[in-house]
Structures are given as structure tokens and as C-alpha cells.
Amino acid sequence: MTTPSRLSLVFILLSVLVHADANGNGGFSVHLIHRDFSPNSPYFNSLETHHDRVQTAIRRSISRTNGAFKRSSSSVASSPTNANQNGNITTTLNAIGGDYLMNISIGTPPRQLLVSTDTGSSIAWVQCKPCQDCYEQNEPVFDPRESSSYKSIHCLTPVCFELSESMSCENKLCKYDIGYGDKSSSIGHLAFETLTFDSTSGRPVKIPQFAIGCGHSNEGFKDAYSNGMVGLGTGTGKLSLISQLGAKIDSKFSYCLVDADIGSSNKFNFGSHAEIxxxxxxxxxxxxxxxxxxxxxxxxxxxxxxxxxxxxxxxxxxxxxxxxxxxxxxxxxxxxxxxxxxxxxxxxxxxxxxxxxxxxxxxxxxxxxxxxxxxxxxxxxxxxxxxxxxxxxxxxxxxxxxxxxxxxxxxxxxxxxxxxxxxxxxxxxxxxxxxxxxxxxxxx
CATH class of the missing domain: 2.40.70.10 (Acid Proteases)
Structure with missing residues (x-):
């Protein structure tokens, strides 16, 4: 990840209404966009050859792991969850973008955003106004004031304590602080917001009361097309995407990644659509x-x-x-x-x-x-x-x-x-x- 497209996902689910395309059983699928090979990616360059794109993907893969995790002689399995010297949670991989992107919408009315996504991180956040230190992005930064479903989370709300080491209070609001292996970071406030997926069936999947990070200070990122991070990992307590969706998707997801030589879309599946x-x-x-x-x-x-x-x-x-x-x-x-x-x-x-x-x-x-x-x-x-x-x-x-x-x-x-x-x-x-x-x- 040296062209940072960072993406971590955090969602919480109190009462989730999933308008899915699987007869109400919580099963649905969405498209994954390969950042180099898909014509639907803003990074796709039609003037590049296939080999050019392969080289780019390899270089990013190397950058994603370089310096991200220096191992000691102790066992990986006995290592604690990472926290940096400031006490915030630090992911083990760099915040340079993963290979896949996803379109999501947040807010009411829904605002579509392109985010990076992968299984190596957990917390979800997007850049938000007011920006104290935001990286430059091509699309306007999300403004919570324009969404009727945005709700700030008080620091005494139970969900705030799921942030453990990365949680603090600021003017009675829940503040998060997430660091990455390449020293980049996102700092902002946790909020409840409506998250909407565009499913492959064409029917929207709407998740109200989703806990997401509203990033006001996002340092070390240089990814103009990515509006934030959506991770599918296991960390951060009940704030991960799968934890928040929970029983609605039977705690299952799957993906099917196409060969880079083929132009068809990759699929990401939830719930009954995920079962193999x-x-x-x-x-x-x-x-x-x-x-x-x-x-x-x-x-x-x-x-x-x-x-x-x-x-x-x-x-x-x-x-x-x-x-x-x-x-x-x-x-x-x-x-x-x-x-x-x-x-x-x-x-x-x-x-x-x-x-x-x-x-x-x-x-x-x-x-x-x-x-x-x-x-x-x-x-x-x-x-x-x-x-x-x-x-x-x-x-x-x-x-x-x-x-x-x-x-x-x-x-x-x-x-x-x-x-x-x-x-x-x-x-x-x-x-x-x-x-x-x-x-x-x-x-x-």
C-alpha cells in the first residue's frame, strides 16, 4: 500500500433492516473492483498493457507488507493485538490500498463513496468535514450535516468501549484513533449512520445504525480516489462489518476473485449467498x-x-x-x-x-x-x-x-x-x- 487506498470497515448493528435480494434471509452479493484490472476502477489506464498492470499490482503488494510487521523471535500466535506508543490501535499491514475497491453509500439521502476493502483490517471510516488534516480526494468530502441519519456517539455509549485502546472522549463524543504499519493514521469520531450496499441484483441493501468512523485527521494517505477504508477483518470487538451484520448474515461471507486476464466482475457475498x-x-x-x-x-x-x-x-x-x-x-x-x-x-x-x-x-x-x-x-x-x-x-x-x-x-x-x-x-x-x-x- 504505498499509493494508499486504505480501508477498514467498522459497523455496528443494533436493529438492522437488511433490504436484501434473498427473500429476506440476509443473503446478498456486491461487486468488488480490482483497482488495476477492472475498467470500472478509476485507477484503470486503458493505455497500459496487461504486464504494466501486473507490475503495478506486484509493487503495491510489496509496499503493502514492507515495514508493516517486523517479527520478533516470539510466536506470532502469542502476540497481543498491536497498539502503538500513543495507545491507539495499530494494524499490522500498511495503509497502502489493497487490491480491491467497493462502492458503498452512507447517509440520508445516500451519498455514494468508493472505498478500499480487504480482509487485513477491521475498522471502517471515511473522510468527513470539518477536515483538520485530510488527504486530497477528487470527490467532495462527506459532510455529516447533509445527512438526516447521522448521529454522533456519546463516549459513554457501550459501542464506544468496543474501541478499547483506541477510544477516548472529546467534548463528550466518542473519539477513535487508528494507526497503520506505514505510520499513517485516521483520527475522528465514531457515529451511527445508514450504510447502503448496491447489490448485484440491483436492489439496495440498507443497514441503519451502522457505527462508522468519521475521519477528521487522516495523515499519510495519498489516494485521491479512495474516500476511506472498509475492512473485513476480525478485530475491534463488535465493530467489524461481520460482527455488526451478525445473525442477519449468519456470520458468513465469501468472495470469488476472477483471473486478472478476464474482465468480468469479482463477487463478494454475504449470508446465504456466501455458503459453498x-x-x-x-x-x-x-x-x-x-x-x-x-x-x-x-x-x-x-x-x-x-x-x-x-x-x-x-x-x-x-x-x-x-x-x-x-x-x-x-x-x-x-x-x-x-x-x-x-x-x-x-x-x-x-x-x-x-x-x-x-x-x-x-x-x-x-x-x-x-x-x-x-x-x-x-x-x-x-x-x-x-x-x-x-x-x-x-x-x-x-x-x-x-x-x-x-x-x-x-x-x-x-x-x-x-x-x-x-x-x-x-x-x-x-x-x-x-x-x-x-x-x-x-x-x-
């Missing part, structure tokens, strides 16, 4: 540790029939919750000790040493029609996720490049390229994530 079934479904438990992130347990990675066990100087053998799944990051980042073995096996399988791209740092190959690439499988607890060549290798100007690299001392992440053409369901009640191979361009 069938013989090809595999599931693995998740745990929640750091602010906003979902952690899986990676047992090993296979390159063809050669199984490489998870190993890292930061985690002990068998450590639960050793890799975070992140829809906002393109690349997969693995521990150096493990990645070096994977790289060696890939070179053996392709019968080539390849080369390291000076542009991206990825292992690349000048492939021809005779080059045979290996099958790569991620072995999570209870779930073997078999990747396709498109999940494992990325077409770049340098050639075909392995879609993972060493994490160094940064977060170990399972990125979105490895998730493309999988229906990925998050079930927060069962505390599991499920995968099903799917042609996402045809997913309804």
Missing part, C-alpha cells in the same frame, strides 16, 4: 490473533510429489496460526527457510535455474511451449488446496514468475493470486475458512 457446498469443498480452521487478520495453519507446501514442511525461525514446529490469509495482497509471502526449499524444487521441476527479476525480486523463467511447470499444493490443517498454474505463476514482462517470495521479517501471507478462481467462504461461527475451485467469471 459440494464434494470439492475443503475447510480449515482459523484463529484470530492480530488486529483484523485471519490466521490459518500451514502444514506444508508440495511441489509435485515433494512435500516441504512449514519451517520458520519465528515459529515452532506445529505452531497454529502461522500464516494470515489476505485478499488485499497479490503475492504469497513464506518464511525464508521454507521458501528457499520451494524455490529449489521449482527449479528442479522446470529443469531450469531461472533468474531473479530485478524489478520484483520474484523467481522467473523464460518459458516456452516445452516448459513444464510443477503442481503446487498448500497443505493447511484439514485442507489441501491445489493451485493451478495461473495461481502459482504470474505472467510478467520478465517471463513467468513464481507467485511467492520470502517474507523475510515481515508477515507470512497467503495472497489473493493464490485465491483466484476459488470460492472462499469465511464462517465466523464455525471459525473455519473453506475453499472450492470455481470459475469465478461464471459465479453468480
Amino acid at each position: 457446498t459440494g464434494k470439492d469443498v475443503v475447510s480449515t480452521p482459523f484463529i484470530t490473533v492480530e488486529e483484523g487478520l485471519y490466521y490459518l495453519t500451514l502444514k506444508a507446501v508440495s511441489v509435485n510429489d515433494n512435500r516441504i514442511p512449514f519451517k520458520s525461525k519465528y515459529e515452532s514446529d506445529g505452531q497454529e496460526g502461522n500464516i494470515a490469509i489476505d485478499s488485499g495482497t497479490t503475492l504469497t509471502l513464506l518464511p525464508e527457510e521454507m521458501y528457499s526449499d520451494i524455490e529449489s524444487e521449482v527449479k528442479k521441476a522446470t529443469n531450469s535455474d531461472g533468474f531473479i527479476s530485478s524489478e520484483t525480486g520474484l523467481l522467473c523463467f523464460k518459458a516456452d511451449k516445452n516448459t513444464k511447470f510443477p503442481n503446487i499444493t498448500f497443505h493447511f490443517t484439514g485442507a489441501d488446496v491445489k493451485l493451478t498454474d495461473e495461481n502459482s505463476f504470474l505472467s510478467t514482462p520478465d517471463g513467468l514468475c513464481l507467485n511467492c517470495r520470502s517474507a523475510g521479517d515481515r508477515h507470512v501471507l497467503y495472497g489473493n493470486l493464490a485465491q483466484m478462481d476459488f470460492l472462499v467462504e469465511y464462517d465466523l461461527k464455525a471459525k473455519k475458512i473453506s475453499f472450492k475451485p470455481t470459475d469465478c467469471s461464471k459465479h453468480k
Whole structure:
């Protein structure tokens, strides 16, 4: 995230009226917009080639994690939720925008805003007037005075205490203070407001009494098209999107990300629309540790029939919750000790040493029609996720490049390229994530 498009989501739900398109059962779907590849994105440049866009996505992926999380020798799973020296909550990923955007509307009458969205953060906020220190955005900043449904939250209101370390009182109003790994931050007041989604059916999904941050001081951001952050993570108590929607969506959501070469829309699903079934479904438990992130347990990675066990100087053998799944990051980042073995096996399988791209740092190959690439499988607890060549290798100007690299001392992440053409369901009640191979361009 160095072109910050930050996005975190916070919503609260006291009485939620969801005008959904699923016979009132809380099931609905919305469009996700890939910031580089979708013609519906304001960042889309028709003069760029596909390879230009790939390079941009890779650079952002690297920036999103650089310096975002410096690990100590202690286990990730034993780390507390991050708080900076000022006492505010600090997310572990940088506030540079994730790969996906979403249109939401807030207020009455509804004001449409474009926000960044990903599973690596939790609190939702938008820039608000009066702006003490706002970043420049192309659209007018949201003005609460123009909305009849905007309601400030008193600092003694129970929802304010969900902010824990990041909460304070200012003129009796609930004040939040959120920091990101790249030292950017958003400070403002928490308020109840009406949130509206434009569902894929064309029928609006309206959520009144949604707790959202109204940001008056937003530093370190340089994203003119993004009006704020909407996160889908697990942190910040009952303020996360899924927590606020709660029983209305049976605490479930899913997404289906299309291959970047295809122009169709990505889908984000809630409630009954999120459920996946069938013989090809595999599931693995998740745990929640750091602010906003979902952690899986990676047992090993296979390159063809050669199984490489998870190993890292930061985690002990068998450590639960050793890799975070992140829809906002393109690349997969693995521990150096493990990645070096994977790289060696890939070179053996392709019968080539390849080369390291000076542009991206990825292992690349000048492939021809005779080059045979290996099958790569991620072995999570209870779930073997078999990747396709498109999940494992990325077409770049340098050639075909392995879609993972060493994490160094940064977060170990399972990125979105490895998730493309999988229906990925998050079930927060069962505390599991499920995968099903799917042609996402045809997913309804």
C-alpha cells in the first residue's frame, strides 16, 4: 500500500433492516473492483498493457507488507493485538490500498463513496468535514450535516468501549484513533449512520445504525480516489462489518476473485449467498490473533510429489496460526527457510535455474511451449488446496514468475493470486475458512 487506498470497515448493528435480494434471509452479493484490472476502477489506464498492470499490482503488494510487521523471535500466535506508543490501535499491514475497491453509500439521502476493502483490517471510516488534516480526494468530502441519519456517539455509549485502546472522549463524543504499519493514521469520531450496499441484483441493501468512523485527521494517505477504508477483518470487538451484520448474515461471507486476464466482475457475498457446498469443498480452521487478520495453519507446501514442511525461525514446529490469509495482497509471502526449499524444487521441476527479476525480486523463467511447470499444493490443517498454474505463476514482462517470495521479517501471507478462481467462504461461527475451485467469471 504505498499509493494508499486504505480501508477498514467498522459497523455496528443494533436493529438492522437488511433490504436484501434473498427473500429476506440476509443473503446478498456486491461487486468488488480490482483497482488495476477492472475498467470500472478509476485507477484503470486503458493505455497500459496487461504486464504494466501486473507490475503495478506486484509493487503495491510489496509496499503493502514492507515495514508493516517486523517479527520478533516470539510466536506470532502469542502476540497481543498491536497498539502503538500513543495507545491507539495499530494494524499490522500498511495503509497502502489493497487490491480491491467497493462502492458503498452512507447517509440520508445516500451519498455514494468508493472505498478500499480487504480482509487485513477491521475498522471502517471515511473522510468527513470539518477536515483538520485530510488527504486530497477528487470527490467532495462527506459532510455529516447533509445527512438526516447521522448521529454522533456519546463516549459513554457501550459501542464506544468496543474501541478499547483506541477510544477516548472529546467534548463528550466518542473519539477513535487508528494507526497503520506505514505510520499513517485516521483520527475522528465514531457515529451511527445508514450504510447502503448496491447489490448485484440491483436492489439496495440498507443497514441503519451502522457505527462508522468519521475521519477528521487522516495523515499519510495519498489516494485521491479512495474516500476511506472498509475492512473485513476480525478485530475491534463488535465493530467489524461481520460482527455488526451478525445473525442477519449468519456470520458468513465469501468472495470469488476472477483471473486478472478476464474482465468480468469479482463477487463478494454475504449470508446465504456466501455458503459453498459440494464434494470439492475443503475447510480449515482459523484463529484470530492480530488486529483484523485471519490466521490459518500451514502444514506444508508440495511441489509435485515433494512435500516441504512449514519451517520458520519465528515459529515452532506445529505452531497454529502461522500464516494470515489476505485478499488485499497479490503475492504469497513464506518464511525464508521454507521458501528457499520451494524455490529449489521449482527449479528442479522446470529443469531450469531461472533468474531473479530485478524489478520484483520474484523467481522467473523464460518459458516456452516445452516448459513444464510443477503442481503446487498448500497443505493447511484439514485442507489441501491445489493451485493451478495461473495461481502459482504470474505472467510478467520478465517471463513467468513464481507467485511467492520470502517474507523475510515481515508477515507470512497467503495472497489473493493464490485465491483466484476459488470460492472462499469465511464462517465466523464455525471459525473455519473453506475453499472450492470455481470459475469465478461464471459465479453468480
